[in-house]
Amino acid sequence: MMHNLTIAEQIKGLKNREFSSLELTQHYLNRIDDSKLNAFISVTSEQAITQAKMADSILAKGNASSLTGIPYAHKDIFCTKGIKTSAGSKMLDSFISPYDATLTEKLNYQNMVMLGKTNMDEFAMGSSNENSYYGPVKNPWDTKKVPGGSSGGSAAAVASRISPFATGTDTGGSIRQPASLCGITGLKPTYGRISRYGMIAYASSLDQAGPMTRTAEDSAIILNVMAGFDTKDSTSANKSVPDYTQNLSKSMKGLKIGLPKEYFSEGLDKGVEKVVMKAISDYETMGAEVIEVSLPNSIHAIPAYYIVAPCECSSNLSRFDGVRYGYRCDDPKDLNDLYLRSRSEGFGDEVKRRIMIGAYALSAGYYDAYYLKAQKVRKLVSEDFKKVFKEVDVVMGPVSPSAAFDLGSVKDPVSMYLADIYTLSVNLAGLPGMSIPAGFSDNLPVGLQLIGNHWSEELLLNAAHQFQLKTDWHNSSPVD
Amino acid sequence: MTWETVIGLEIHSQLKTKSKIFSGASTAFGAKANTQACAVDLGYPGVLPVLNQEAIKMALKFGLSVNATINQNSIFARKNYFYPDLPKGYQISQFEIPIVGNGVIDITLENGENKRVGITRAHLEEDAGKSIHDMYDEYTAIDLNRAGTPLLEIVSEPDMRSAKEAVAYAKKIHALVQYIEICDGNMQEGSFRCDANVSVRKYGDELGTRAELKNINSFKFLEKAINLEVERQIDILEEGGSVVQETRLYDSVNNETRSMRSKEEANDYRYFPDPDLLPVAVSDELLLEIKKSLPELPTEKKLRFTDKLGLSAYDAEILTSQKKVADYFEALINKGADAKLSANWVMGELSAALNKNQVEINNSPIPSDELFVLISRITDNTISGKIAKDVFKLMWEGNGSVDDIIEKQGLKQLTDSSALEPIIDDIISNNLDQVKQFKDGNSKLLGFFVGQVMKATQGKANPKQVNQLLNEKLS
Numbered sequence: 001m002m003h004n005l006t007i008a009e010q011i012k013g014l015k016n017r018e019f020s021s022l023e024l025t026q027h028y029l030n031r032i033d034d035s036k037l038n039a040f041i042s043v044t045s046e047q048a049i050t051q052a053k054m055a056d057s058i059l060a061k062g063n064a065s066s067l068t069g070i071p072y073a074h075k076d077i078f079c080t081k082g083i084k085t086s087a088g089s090k091m092l093d094s095f096i097s098p099y100d101a102t103l104t105e106k107l108n109y110q111n112m113v114m115l116g117k118t119n120m121d122e123f124a125m126g127s128s129n130e131n132s133y134y135g136p137v138k139n140p141w142d143t144k145k146v147p148g149g150s151s152g153g154s155a156a157a158v159a160s161r162i163s164p165f166a167t168g169t170d171t172g173g174s175i176r177q178p179a180s181l182c183g184i185t186g187l188k189p190t191y192g193r194i195s196r197y198g199m200i201a202y203a204s205s206l207d208q209a210g211p212m213t214r215t216a217e218d219s220a221i222i223l224n225v226m227a228g229f230d231t232k233d234s235t236s237a238n239k240s241v242p243d244y245t246q247n248l249s250k251s252m253k254g255l256k257i258g259l260p261k262e263y264f265s266e267g268l269d270k271g272v273e274k275v276v277m278k279a280i281s282d283y284e285t286m287g288a289e290v291i292e293v294s295l296p297n298s299i300h301a302i303p304a305y306y307i308v309a310p311c312e313c314s315s316n317l318s319r320f321d322g323v324r325y326g327y328r329c330d331d332p333k334d335l336n337d338l339y340l341r342s343r344s345e346g347f348g349d350e351v352k353r354r355i356m357i358g359a360y361a362l363s364a365g366y367y368d369a370y371y372l373k374a375q376k377v378r379k380l381v382s383e384d385f386k387k388v389f390k391e392v393d394v395v396m397g398p399v400s401p402s403a404a405f406d407l408g409s410v411k412d413p414v415s416m417y418l419a420d421i422y423t424l425s426v427n428l429a430g431l432p433g434m435s436i437p438a439g440f441s442d443n444l445p446v447g448l449q450l451i452g453n454h455w456s457e458e459l460l461l462n463a464a465h466q467f468q469l470k471t472d473w474h475n476s477s478p479v480d
Numbered sequence: 481m482t483w484e485t486v487i488g489l490e491i492h493s494q495l496k497t498k499s500k501i502f503s504g505a506s507t508a509f510g511a512k513a514n515t516q517a518c519a520v521d522l523g524y525p526g527v528l529p530v531l532n533q534e535a536i537k538m539a540l541k542f543g544l545s546v547n548a549t550i551n552q553n554s555i556f557a558r559k560n561y562f563y564p565d566l567p568k569g570y571q572i573s574q575f576e577i578p579i580v581g582n583g584v585i586d587i588t589l590e591n592g593e594n595k596r597v598g599i600t601r602a603h604l605e606e607d608a609g610k611s612i613h614d615m616y617d618e619y620t621a622i623d624l625n626r627a628g629t630p631l632l633e634i635v636s637e638p639d640m641r642s643a644k645e646a647v648a649y650a651k652k653i654h655a656l657v658q659y660i661e662i663c664d665g666n667m668q669e670g671s672f673r674c675d676a677n678v679s680v681r682k683y684g685d686e687l688g689t690r691a692e693l694k695n696i697n698s699f700k701f702l703e704k705a706i707n708l709e710v711e712r713q714i715d716i717l718e719e720g721g722s723v724v725q726e727t728r729l730y731d732s733v734n735n736e737t738r739s740m741r742s743k744e745e746a747n748d749y750r751y752f753p754d755p756d757l758l759p760v761a762v763s764d765e766l767l768l769e770i771k772k773s774l775p776e777l778p779t780e781k782k783l784r785f786t787d788k789l790g791l792s793a794y795d796a797e798i799l800t801s802q803k804k805v806a807d808y809f810e811a812l813i814n815k816g817a818d819a820k821l822s823a824n825w826v827m828g829e830l831s832a833a834l835n836k837n838q839v840e841i842n843n844s845p846i847p848s849d850e851l852f853v854l855i856s857r858i859t860d861n862t863i864s865g866k867i868a869k870d871v872f873k874l875m876w877e878g879n880g881s882v883d884d885i886i887e888k889q890g891l892k893q894l895t896d897s898s899a900l901e902p903i904i905d906d907i908i909s910n911n912l913d914q915v916k917q918f919k920d921g922n923s924k925l926l927g928f929f930v931g932q933v934m935k936a937t938q939g940k941a942n943p944k945q946v947n948q949l950l951n952e953k954l955s
Contacts, residue, residue, distance in 0.1 A: 085526075097526075101526060197528050200525040204755035233528050234530055235528075319567060320525075323564050335564065367750075
């Protein structure tokens, strides 16, 4: 079946005329139609078919780029010209973007085929996809469970093979955690690797886009087109992009793996720990060396993140005021009423909670105690990693303390925040991180997290690919 | 009881970059509403600011012109508040580390003395759009063309002690930003706006509570608004009350200031560094390049006008107070016109005509090369200074070039003695009484005879020559 093929295999299939982009696209559109996971907010069938036909004509002429005609799902946080871009919010339910995000442009330039826009926690705030205005996404391995968040729709779409890959964004774990909970490969690159222009901002200093794929090889193929400097994003790095597929086959012999003791303390589910430790011993068999390291400030990453991110979001989300676009309340009686009701009615609870936390932390008299202190902690977290990367090449550990949990089971927001403990530090330090399928606990997938030094995506992809050559977890499928 | 007035100014100077400070949209004034606002200016979801390097260069030019400290790593911050013409819900500005730090500027007071005014800082920021309240009955219209226009906010120390000093300082900054070509200085279009922080105190006391005056768009209004505010505060204090810290709006129609918002109602702007922009790094090379590119500044120019051209300090001050005036004057000098005569013409006839017709000197209907010809015709004795004024009027009205007018109207000075002598003889024979009195010692009557000759020649006679001939004939 076409949907079980990896992107690498689909590229060959298209090139050898085993199937057309239109057939491939139609196949996925049918699967999306049949899917009950609520992974998509919008399915753009008509445009997809047009793009597929276009791709086929380019393929026929023989001047196609390698990804021409490959379908994908786009997280609904990326602006797509002429197409609804909701960020999972009622606030933007009526918003048709007048422009394309840089990432959208890049994928269009490859003549790829967008199947639709995936479901997500509202404005990327959440770890379970339950904060979407469009309802939660279901985990394809067990539809009573959450898929993780905020890129839950993207993770579920790739895992259930209704899209060959999907884009995601990761501010505090939003690519890696759903990748782990859905059993796929998710990469959050170094901050600045992929342009943020046209990606609706949650927390600007932490947000980073990345590919969500089934395999590390696919991840490398997609990162090749996603990465690169963008003059429209001052925080994107003016740094050349290597061919990420070139170094996948390097041996793991002599690779130094650091295991932070703080990532294996109480709170980590025993089943998850078992899977992670097994994966690490697999690396040892491949010739890697495992060293215990310490990231003493990782415990402070949670409070620091939950100050910095809300502060930035409280300001980033001020533009949603009911004046120019998006949701506007009925019959505002004056300006204040327009603001109050448009924002109260347009935003969900978690978004409002974070805006309030952020506005409070930035207020006169509190700024030093919260925002500045959080920035200092952020620096300490970075320095922990800097020290560790003098000793080891890559840090490994769990992605999430547990496998997927039941929909509706975590009611207290703080408990939800605490589950981000293993992913937040990476964003605070701007490092690349990855989640790869490493096994199962109670029949639910568990990911292994790989964390590298800045700009070490090649090494992470190499290590992930070597693991996938030795194991078969990435090929396990919740569907036929 | 005598009160001391203390004034500090915040001047918003619109930088004349072609595009906006964080987007590629045009900054041109007067376009159809909302046609010069792109997705970035409109604050669309996902858009990001990219700093216009020209704005940095202009800020540096200013900083170097006032001998200020330059912060080679300045930070953009977000100033958060809600307003319909502020699309993002925050203004990108500079807060803790502005690009320009402490500087100084010297102003000339009415009595001719110099005074040094401290500049606290100058920072870059984006302008907001415009809310138009009088277009519809029930709605406020918003024009976002101005949103994202670069501003340099120049903050002075509270160093001014009267409305006149504040105006002198504002004019000096106004001249400077035009000299260094970073602002067009157009106050009508809002390119140069002043807010005044005004307080009063008893001599020797600590600073009093200040009120901030906004919405002042001319130097005349600046003076009026400050004087009104000083009176208001003194009245309050003398009646035993206390001044409230607040923002007050100047209403030029009713000539009054009105409370806009008090300190309690003021926004908490929740400033924090903008995570979308990197710190602005200014290299030593860039600083040097800017330093080299700076034109002659007004103070230097003034010194040159007095020392090299021999103008009085007063004339030099007026001629250098605006770059376009200085440019016009220097164009005359560069062609070889007499400095003092040129100064008199620029400050006299030309200024009067420009003012009367409300024309800027750079748009003068009499360009500098025409005025040069006119001045030359005085110095080469073709016409007298008095006739030149008539020629000037005709030129202003568009009656052709200097020489054409002189020719057509027959205004050429009579310098031929054989033509003058019969006229003088006539006058002598028709005024024998006066001749007698003159000869009896009433020398003042020479003026009478000169006047008669000038009258008879319609002013065309050379006064010097007439004097000489009269003296000969009457002795």
